[in-house]
Amino acid sequence: MPEGKIVKALSGFYYVLTADGHITQCRGRGVFRKNKITPLVGDMVVFQADNDQEGYILEVLSRKNELVRPPIANIDQAILVFSAMEPEFSTVLLDRFLVLIESKEVTPLICISKMDLLEEDEKLMGFADYYREIGYEVIMTSTKEPEQLKQILPYLKDKTSVIAGQSGVGKSSLLNVLRPELELKTDDISSHLGRGKHTTRHVELMEINDGFVADTPGFSSLEFLEMSAEEVKECFPEFVSISDQCKFRECTHLKEPKCAVKAAVEAEEIAPFRYKHYVSFVEEIKDRKPRY
Missing domain, CATH: 3.40.50.300 (P-loop containing nucleotide triphosphate hydrolases)
Structure with a gap:
């Protein structure tokens, strides 16, 4: 079966580009709805085509991110x-x-x-x-x-x-x-x-x-819906680079004593505005209402 990359999704159709530069308009099989998988632009897929113009997506290959x-x-x-x-x-x-x-x-x-x-x-x-x-x-x-x-x-x-x-x-x-x-x-x-x-x-x-x-139409949501409070610190590279100097291995850089990150902020080696944003993002996630 041929493979390709979805380069456009519009009105239920997926436009799949193959290595030879050909684009086939495809629909998704019902199995995707059953398995709660929605093909996305950027996906590598396996598809079946009865002619040069139309086909069906049979499989979405493993994603590295989405x-x-x-x-x-x-x-x-x-x-x-x-x-x-x-x-x-x-x-x-x-x-x-x-x-x-x-x-x-x-x-x-x-x-x-x-x-x-x-x-x-x-x-x-x-x-x-x-x-x-x-x-x-x-x-x-x-x-x-x-x-x-x-x-x-x-x-x-x-x-x-x-x-x-x-x-x-x-x-x-x-x-x-x-x-x-x-x-x-x-x-x-x-x-x-x-x-x-x-x-x-x-x-x-x-x-x-x-x-x-x-x-893209832009990021319609900039909420941290898929993140935990503990993950945020890993997304500040200047924190990560010195976190091994903190007294506690799992330091959150908030209230712990002998925190290398807080010391670097006080010394202005880390920009105070970045630390302020970090604290506000963590608080936002902690205040988030649980989803049921």
Whole structure:
């Protein structure tokens, strides 16, 4: 049986791309509903086709990860697009994305867009430098300068990437520069709401520079529904790197004595804003109502 990757899911149909570049429109067999498995964009699948155009998905192969909102699987990398202005750069929202992405073992790439709207800003540059220091790749871009955007291309090669970030930051504009023939619809910021108008309606993988990039409707939920409070500390790399210096092996970095993380925060070796976000995320999970 042939195998392929689902590159688009729309109205109950799954579009499966095979190694030779052919796309077959498939439906899922009823067995998926019985087993509570929903094929996702990014899935590798086994399918059966009676002709060149239509077929049925028979099996979803093992996934290395999956996101729920947006629904996509087997992601290598998340390009987190945050604007310098309009909307204003938000470290708490970026950290929320980073924790969610880290929890799925997906590599983040931080892209700060709309740099053309901002004069040299020491505070923003300081944030960018700090994220680089703790191990993240950070690039600065502007859709007014297409050559700047092309610095993303090497990161896309041979990877499946998802572009994420708050609405109105320029995600579709970024894709339009990387592949102008896409002509993706973009909208300006809503002056009434102060946020971007949603422009992408479904998940689809597009081939760019020998890799796949997903333009998604955005993260409709940024809640830590699948995480425990204990898991959050593992998603802060600067905590992980010194946690073995804590007195207690299972230190939560909250109230324990002789905590290396808290000491590093007090010494400003770890940014206080990151620790503040960590505490608030843990409290949010602990306050979460149990799901039945």
